[in-house]
Amino acid sequence: MGLEEKLPDGVLLASVEKLVNWTRKSSLWPATFGLACCAIEMMTFGAPRYDSARFGMEVFRPSPRQADLMIVAGRVSQKMAPVLRQIYDQMAEPRWVLAMGVCASSGGMFNNYAIVQGVDHVVPVDMYLPGCPPRPEMLIDAVLKLHHKIMNEPLGPKRAKRLADQKVELVPSSQRFAR
Amino acid sequence: MNDIYSPSRETTEGRVYTVTGGDWDTTFGGGDPIDEERIVLNMGPQHPSTHGVLRLVIELEGETVTDCRPVIGYLHTGIEKNTEFRTWTQAVTFLTRADYVAPLFNEAAYCLGVERLLGVELPERAQLIRVMLMEINRVASHWVWLATGGLEIGALTAMTNGFRARERCLDVLELITGLRMNHAFIRPGGVAQDLPDGTEAKVRDWLVETRKELVGVEKLLRGQPIWVNRLKDVGWLGVEGCLALGVTGPLLRAAGLPWDLRKTIPYLGYETFDFEVPTDDRGDCWARFVVRVAEMHESLKIVEQVLDRLAPGPTMIDDPKIAWPAKLSLGPDGLGNSLEHVQKIMAGSMEALIHHFKLVTEGFRVPPGQVHQAVEAPRGELGCHIVSDGGTRPFRIHLREPSFINLQATSALAIGGLIADVIASVASIDPVMGGCDR
Amino acid sequence: MTGPAGETPASATEQPAADIERVTPVAGSTVDSPFGVEGRGMFGVSDSGDTTGFGGLIREPWSAPAATRPFGGYFDEIVDALAAAYPEFDAAVTKIVVDRDELTLYVTKEHIRSVARTMRDDPALRFELLANLSGVDYIGSVNRFHVVYNLTSMTYRRQVRLETSASLDDPHVPSVTGVYPGADWQERETYDMFGVIFDGHPALTRILMPDDWDGYPQRKDYPLGGIPVQYKGATIPPPDERRAYR
Numbered sequence: 001m002g003l004e005e006k007l008p009d010g011v012l013l014a015s016v017e018k019l020v021n022w023t024r025k026s027s028l029w030p031a032t033f034g035l036a037c038c039a040i041e042m043m044t045f046g047a048p049r050y051d052s053a054r055f056g057m058e059v060f061r062p063s064p065r066q067a068d069l070m071i072v073a074g075r076v077s078q079k080m081a082p083v084l085r086q087i088y089d090q091m092a093e094p095r096w097v098l099a100m101g102v103c104a105s106s107g108g109m110f111n112n113y114a115i116v117q118g119v120d121h122v123v124p125v126d127m128y129l130p131g132c133p134p135r136p137e138m139l140i141d142a143v144l145k146l147h148h149k150i151m152n153e154p155l156g157p158k159r160a161k162r163l164a165d166q167k168v169e170l171v172p173s174s175q176r177f178a179r
Numbered sequence: 180m181n182d183i184y185s186p187s188r189e190t191t192e193g194r195v196y197t198v199t200g201g202d203w204d205t206t207f208g209g210g211d212p213i214d215e216e217r218i219v220l221n222m223g224p225q226h227p228s229t230h231g232v233l234r235l236v237i238e239l240e241g242e243t244v245t246d247c248r249p250v251i252g253y254l255h256t257g258i259e260k261n262t263e264f265r266t267w268t269q270a271v272t273f274l275t276r277a278d279y280v281a282p283l284f285n286e287a288a289y290c291l292g293v294e295r296l297l298g299v300e301l302p303e304r305a306q307l308i309r310v311m312l313m314e315i316n317r318v319a320s321h322w323v324w325l326a327t328g329g330l331e332i333g334a335l336t337a338m339t340n341g342f343r344a345r346e347r348c349l350d351v352l353e354l355i356t357g358l359r360m361n362h363a364f365i366r367p368g369g370v371a372q373d374l375p376d377g378t379e380a381k382v383r384d385w386l387v388e389t390r391k392e393l394v395g396v397e398k399l400l401r402g403q404p405i406w407v408n409r410l411k412d413v414g415w416l417g418v419e420g421c422l423a424l425g426v427t428g429p430l431l432r433a434a435g436l437p438w439d440l441r442k443t444i445p446y447l448g449y450e451t452f453d454f455e456v457p458t459d460d461r462g463d464c465w466a467r468f469v470v471r472v473a474e475m476h477e478s479l480k481i482v483e484q485v486l487d488r489l490a491p492g493p494t495m496i497d498d499p500k501i502a503w504p505a506k507l508s509l510g511p512d513g514l515g516n517s518l519e520h521v522q523k524i525m526a527g528s529m530e531a532l533i534h535h536f537k538l539v540t541e542g543f544r545v546p547p548g549q550v551h552q553a554v555e556a557p558r559g560e561l562g563c564h565i566v567s568d569g570g571t572r573p574f575r576i577h578l579r580e581p582s583f584i585n586l587q588a589t590s591a592l593a594i595g596g597l598i599a600d601v602i603a604s605v606a607s608i609d610p611v612m613g614g615c616d617r
Numbered sequence: 618m619t620g621p622a623g624e625t626p627a628s629a630t631e632q633p634a635a636d637i638e639r640v641t642p643v644a645g646s647t648v649d650s651p652f653g654v655e656g657r658g659m660f661g662v663s664d665s666g667d668t669t670g671f672g673g674l675i676r677e678p679w680s681a682p683a684a685t686r687p688f689g690g691y692f693d694e695i696v697d698a699l700a701a702a703y704p705e706f707d708a709a710v711t712k713i714v715v716d717r718d719e720l721t722l723y724v725t726k727e728h729i730r731s732v733a734r735t736m737r738d739d740p741a742l743r744f745e746l747l748a749n750l751s752g753v754d755y756i757g758s759v760n761r762f763h764v765v766y767n768l769t770s771m772t773y774r775r776q777v778r779l780e781t782s783a784s785l786d787d788p789h790v791p792s793v794t795g796v797y798p799g800a801d802w803q804e805r806e807t808y809d810m811f812g813v814i815f816d817g818h819p820a821l822t823r824i825l826m827p828d829d830w831d832g833y834p835q836r837k838d839y840p841l842g843g844i845p846v847q848y849k850g851a852t853i854p855p856p857d858e859r860r861a862y863r
Contacts (some may be wrong), residue, residue, distance in 0.1 A: 008681055037360055037361055040280060040323065041360070043326075043342065073246065077252070077253060079826065083224050109272070110256050110258075110261060111841075111855050113260075255826065265856070295717050295718070296717060298717070362713075425747050425797055438771060507629075549716075549765075550717050551719065551767045551778065569653035575754070577751045583803075
């Protein structure tokens with residue numbers, strides 16, 4: 001995947017990995033994908049009281065090419081699902097998806113013909129956030145857990161293989177990434 | 180020349196070129212066809228400025244809009260069909276998520292319709308609480324309009340101020356209903372709970388703070404030349420156009436007609452409150468801004484009058500076959516049925532237990548018939564057409580959402596203007612796509 | 618099986634356009650109301666093996682009773698003004714219902730456009746605003762698809778409802794967009810959700826569902842379309858397949 005493949009293994013690569021992951025999580029720009037009620041709570045997350053600028057996330061990039069994180073905020077209808085996939089495809093890697101709210105995570109209270117029962121039918125999701133709508137504090141919590149997850153991401157396939165050999169305790173990610 | 184074999188001739192559609200082979204520059208002697216090129220621009224459902232998942236297909240000539248077609252349906256949730264499989268009380272939780280910026284209005288329109296079908300009269304305190312909640316929600320919704328409208332036009336400070344002010348409204352709503360949004364608090368028969376202690380003090384503080392915030396808005400925006408130039412003479416729609424399209428709400432009042440359902444066809448005792456219906460006669464986006472800010476002031480007046488009038492009393496009707504039985508309260512083990520209620524149903528009255536059980540599982544029955552109840556939502560006339568078949572579930576609920584109707588005016592507002600004015604026009608319509616698509 | 622009121626099914630020749638109480642029960646079924654509700658039993662049990670007693674519940678079929686004069690309030694003025702202004706009043710208006718302080722006029726679909734125009738233009742009526750246009754699916758009735766027009770008169774501050782209907786075999790209703798341009802999207806929505814085709818509509822296409830969707834979702838015989846939800850050790854069926862009180 002580039003330069004990190006050629007770096008020598010060991011302490012240097014681990015430090016580079018931590019550095020790269022730190023830069024990625026510190027300015028995780030969200031793509032505007034606000035759909036419904038959760039979008040309003042996402043906007044208040046960017047608003048003064050629950051400031052997202054302290055996490056480096058106040059710039060909600062409308063263009064998916066410039067965005068790192070797609071917060072799918074709200075219910076995804078059948079008509080919107082292809083649009084969602086297209087926006088996700090247009091995002092440049094590294095990219096993450098946060099399914100905000102129960103409608104994005106699983107279809108929510110709308111178990112019917114019109115709503116996709118969870119955006120993981122359409123895009124791969126890194127963090128699920130329940131709530132209807134989740135309070136901005138819950139969104140901050142999800143974002144911080146996502147930050148922790150990003151910090152622990154391997155830098156390339158060689159590194160991923162090495163980390164896979166290490167023993168990882170099986171705890172739910174909500175506990176593993178909770179601090 | 181009228182000879183149809185000539186290389187070019189003028190027709191009603193413009194200049195028509197007859198091409199029979201040969202070089203292009205000999206064919207188009209004279210006018211440059213590129214000048215007449217039209218661009219079709221898709222402001223897709225994912226866009227920072229289309230106020231939600233609204234898709235606009237715009238035909239442009241340069242910067243001027245020659246055609247604008249809104250495409251909706253990207254947030255269709257099937258709320259109306261979902262309510263047909265829930266009891267009358269559970270349907271509130273679905274309907275409240277239609278227009279999610281002003282959820283209490285959806286609930287109120289629906290519950291007023293159900294109470295008309297039931298033929299019951301609400302206690303005074305329940306009506307006053309409903310009025311107060313709706314007016315606080317109206318202010319919060321107008322703050323969202325100001326914030327998102329400002330964001331779309333580029334006034335980012337309007338956004339930060341608007342959301343900060345909205346947070347104060349949500350604090351009040353959270354104290355009373357328990358949730359910041361999508362409250363499901365107004366239920367058929369009354370409201371879910373009584374006002375907690377400290378509500379009056381909190382609301383009075385909120386009134387003072389909101390008035391200060393509104394003064395700030397005046398200072399920030401009203402004289403600001405960029406704001407004024409972006410909104411004045413932009414997106415005009417006169418009274419005839421509004422009436423033809425069925426447009427109601429601030430757009431109609433900004434065109435000059437003082438049609439406000441709270442005054443003209445009152446409900447919930449609005450005729451007993453003293454407030455004005457602000458209108459303006461310019462009919463453009465600036466007039467809608469002025470009208471909405473003035474409406475916020477009027478809503479504050481109504482909330483004050485409600486506070487002065489509140490007297491202790493029941494918040495649910497007295498009928499044990501309809502009134503929602505549970506009295507939630509915060510106990511040592513969390514939020515749940517209050518201890519007195521549990522004692523009453525377990526140790527006191529067997530009928531109360533049966534009623535509680537039947538009401539929560541089966542729900543009450545509404546005599547068959549149909550009714551149409553309209554309330555004045557922040558966006559316009561919000562109507563609820565309810566058909567009952569006599570059972571425990573709604574047979575058909577249709578929400579007449581002002582956003583759905585008002586968005587038909589997008590073409591009328593946008594065509595002929597510049598493309599930047601399309602954004603301002605759509606922002607001034609203030610559509611909420613959840614209500615539009617349901 | 619008919620209910621105690623003894624509703625007789627409509628014969629094939631006489632089919633009043635706007636009546637909702639003409640029911641054709643499927644042979645052997647217990648459906649005898651325009652709402653498509655079974656008249657007997659609760660939970661759908663009514664045969665032997667039901668020891669709850671709920672199977673014996675009999676529900677009277679209901680349809681709105683035709684109102685008699687005087688209607689009360691301003692309703693008489695509206696009906697008189699319409700009768701005076703519209704020459705074919707008796708052919709057009711098949712039933713008048715006054716219920717819950719609301720006046721409903723059942724209009725045949727051939728006349729709905731001209732009646733709407735008269736309601737809008739006549740000086741004594743002046744119903745300028747089409748407040749709501751919605752569809753209702755009375756699945757137990759022959760004329761299944763009802764289109765409901767709620768009109769508001771801003772001049773006189775009155776409200777009235779016009780209701781017309783169409784059957785599954787001929788789901789065409791004349792469009793009122795020529796009278797109320799605001800009906801444009803509302804008729805598209807009714808077409809999208811119920812399959813009612815509005816003749817004369819400038820651009821009748823789907824508006825809420827994707828353009829290539831099959832079926833009309835808000836019809837009563839269209840399933841809710843949910844999926845079963847899995848919990849630990851249990852699977853809950855979607856809401857329309859659960860056992861339900863009726």
